[in-house]
Amino acid sequence: MTEKYLAQPDLDFIAQVRGLGGETLKKCYQCATCSVACPIAPEDSPFPRKEMIAASWGLKDKLICSGDIWLCHECGDCSDLCPRGAAPGDVLSAIRFVAITEYARPKALANAVNDPKKLPFLLGIPAIWFAIFAFITMNAGETMTKIFEFIPFFDWAHVHEGGHVIAQANFFSTWFVDLTFVPIFTAAVIIFVLNLKNFLNDIHENAVLEGKTDKTSLDFKAMLQALIKVIPTILKHDKFNECESNKDRSTPHMMVLFSFIGLFIVTAIFFLVLYLFQTPGPYSQLNPVKWLANISGVALVIGSGMMIKNRLDKKDDQITLYKDWFILVLVFSLGATGLLTEMARLAHMAYVSYFFYYLHLIAIFNLFAFLPFSKMAHFVYRTAAMTYAEYSNRT
């Protein structure tokens, strides 16, 4: 017999899940049609039946520590077949979001990211920040050049020689870009690492408690091997493709994922090129890295555009809330402003290009700074949960 579990229903949690699209959490009568319908639920203690009763009981402690909620890809097969009109897919999605905010530190930031009323601040702060530095770049070039003369190896101006090229660095110094984003990105990574440690411990403990694992301790080396096994599954969207109801969501999701990977590679290469070889942009359109950048940018816009369109078309099927719109619009804006910046530059419209670049920077800021707190965090938690499932032979 397993250990005694003290049920402590949390009425606030129930209200929270309802507010995040899990309105139907109390409709379940435990027939388990959902668990049978789910194409990706494991055979042993399958989800989402048990998650539904736990949710209707408001058992927050049990749910946000559950790895299973992350194995769900919200394909919606369960919601389609539910005889009581409950939508387990949406309930799990809401619970996942509660889990993201629950693991996020600092809490205040997490709450701000998910509060539509705070949106003006989320956009305003980077807007002011970048405006100040754009002003410095454009008006205090000489002063900065002088300051940089004291630093060996580095030049202030990461600008091509010759005056006719439009370079964003003329508008906003690459130094300021990187001095902004490198710390933010690092902070996000640190937050993720800390969260992940808690997260993995929690889902392991929960799996042991509920008998969902054959492991008694966490072996990080074996976990790493599991991660290597899981990565192709994620890249190929194997799990996602097992779904029936929302099959059309798989392709745009894949496009967005690959474009992020592409853009990450491009950014990393150009970062190295800039600082190691002192070769500033803009780079030639013939450069293969630039090809990758353009393809990724286009894929990002199309992928996220399709996602937005799907959401708009199927309003009734899948609940779309602020948390979803925030990330979708952000990703779309990221791609769109990037491409527009480049197009305006190639069209020799310097100030138009600078304007889009400014917007682009705000979008990047939002993406990086709020990564651990927004829905985007799912890429970390789901990967981790899938890795743990692989590690603990939960298939």
Next chain:
Amino acid sequence: MDKKYGVYICTGCGIGDTLDMEDLVDVPDEEGINCTTHPFLCSKEGVELIQKDIDDEKVNAMAICACSRRVNFDVFTFDGCIIERVNLREGVVWPHSRETYPRLEEDQKDDEEHFDPIQMKAEDYIKMGMIRIQKVNLPEPYKTESFSKKILVLGGGVTGMAAALDAAKVGYDVTIVEKTDKLGGYAANMRSQMPVAEPFEELRAPVVNDLISEIESFSNIDVKTSTEVARIAGQPGEFTVTFKKPGEKIPFDVPFPLPEEMLVDEDGKDLTVEDAHAKYLEFNKGREDILQLDPDGELYGAVVLAAGWRPAVLEGEEYAHLGVDLPDVVTNDEFEKIAAKGKIVRPSDGKEAKSVVFIQSPGKDEDDADFEYCGSVTSMVALKQAKYVRGDYSDGKAYILYQHMRTPGLQEYFYKSMQQDDGIFMTKGAVTEVAQQGNGLAVTATNTLLGENLAIKADMVVVAGGMVPVTADDPVINLAYRQGPGFRDNDIFGQYADSNYICFPYETQRTGIYAAGAVRRAMTIEESMEDATGAALKAIQCIESANRGMAVHPRSGDMTYPEFFFQRCTQCKRCTVECPFGALDDDEKGTPMANPTRCRRCGTCMGACPERIISFADYTIDSIGSQVKAIGVPSEDDYDEPPLRFLAFICENDAFPALDMVGMNKMDYSPNVRFIPVRCLGSFNVIWIKDALAQGMDGVILIGCKHGDDYQCHFMKGSELAETRVKKIGDALSSLALEEERVAFVEVAIDEYDKLPEIINTFVEEVEDLGPNPFKGF
């Protein structure tokens, strides 16, 4: 009645094609009875043909040899005539085809080797039909000496009030007897009742006050509060009722039969009849005999029993694990009383009870039964009371741990709405322990939807006690009947006032007493009120049937009743004792008294009587016995290898329809069995077995309804009594060197028709293995 006989044979529906009509017509012809054949007897022309013979005074007792008596009964109805339906279609030509039993060739006839079993069966059936019309008479309706159409309602709760209103609205005078000082019953003390209208989400105030004021507006409803029924004597249509104040002792208090332990002396020997009677008189000293009618009693036609229920007491070892002795563990009844007073607070310290666990089943993990006397109502009460908790406290939490959550009909909406409430938590599970933990309670459950081992902290625990029918504790109806004042065989019905739960709602074991509400089964207010309508209608039906000398139920319209040939009565009292409905009383000598309007006409008394002095106008020992004797039993004088001959007594309630279905489905079985339908196997008299065996028949089988836990007997005890009689006859058979196996008793449900051919064939084969009856041909 000067009988003029006639036989009509229909040749339609395959009868004429299968049977040799000339030979068939010879059967009545040999008896000198006019026989007419018609190709389509149930057609207008066919019926007119019979009617013309009746009008011409050629016939008034006829055997109509066509289809089963269960079809076309409305077509073959001729007033003032004795009618026997000979079942040639479902009973002969449909189950037995010429493919299986080929027609005899000319040279095979009379060769003492070949015989035609289908033709033999048809001829036997015609002979049996002809003898029956000679032996039975047309019934004369029985009229009571006095007659009342008033309805007495026992119980002034919701059910009683609703029944009284329903009866009063159609013009009947009603008296409500309520032992407390006001109307309303349990519902008057409730905080709320379950939703009764769309959208079935909101509780409502109990309906009690509406009913009370409606009752006041009816002049034909007489309300007697602080009153009890001392006794109800007589029979439907003329019940003489004596009222008294609660607790009062009066001469017309009903006498009780001696308890069994008082029927034996100190050595454990049975008392003699005289001693027992003396002891009985001593036991009931100061009380008038049941046959003594109260001159001041009031006359009623029928009674609605709406005496209701009491909350179950949950105590002792059986419920110790639920902490029933802890102050904050209460029953649903106690919880309702707390709720009626105001906000839900704990009995121990008056603290707000914001976390309440409702326990629906006590079984640990050993079985999943609910508490005794529970039903869907207990599930719904838990939902209702959970709503109290949520209504009283916005942060309140109500947990319902159930093995069964039953919300029939539209109450499903109530369940759904409660499920939607954020503070209601439900799971199936087995509660293993309730224990005090600090200032609160700890409830543990296993096998829940949330996992193996669940713990919940609670301020208060509510256990779902059942609604015990008052008939479990007390006779309630206080009938001045020889069998005793209450329902005698109540253990069959779990102490509820009932007689056949599935088929006959409202009918109790006493004709003229119709139960409604929680005395019949645990039910909600809404259900009780609907039930009250049913019982009121039954009471009216009873009064109107009794007034015309007809049976109410289940042989509705039957005008026969038991008649006694008293010269031969030995006063053995077997009929009085065995009547499942307490219809018979006996005087101090033991002579039975019929009370025809109490009777359900099952014939159990006729089957019981060792002197065979009880009969009905159209159903007698002789009428059946003569049918048995009319069956041809071929012997070695007739054929080299004569077919064995079997007799089946088949209960006409379920088993006979099942046999008809066998015919309709053209399923074959041994054609060597002759079936005689009986009113109930309870009416089966062992003399018929002797008749059959003495005549050389090889085996007798009794086919009746199920009894015991899964009982389906329409007369409660009939098939059980028949089985006992068959067991007893076994000894008699062996003393005659006959094997016990020649007489069998089987039970069959109406939907088990497909098993019937096998049951019959198995019996036939078993007897065939024993060989022919050694008395054959004597």
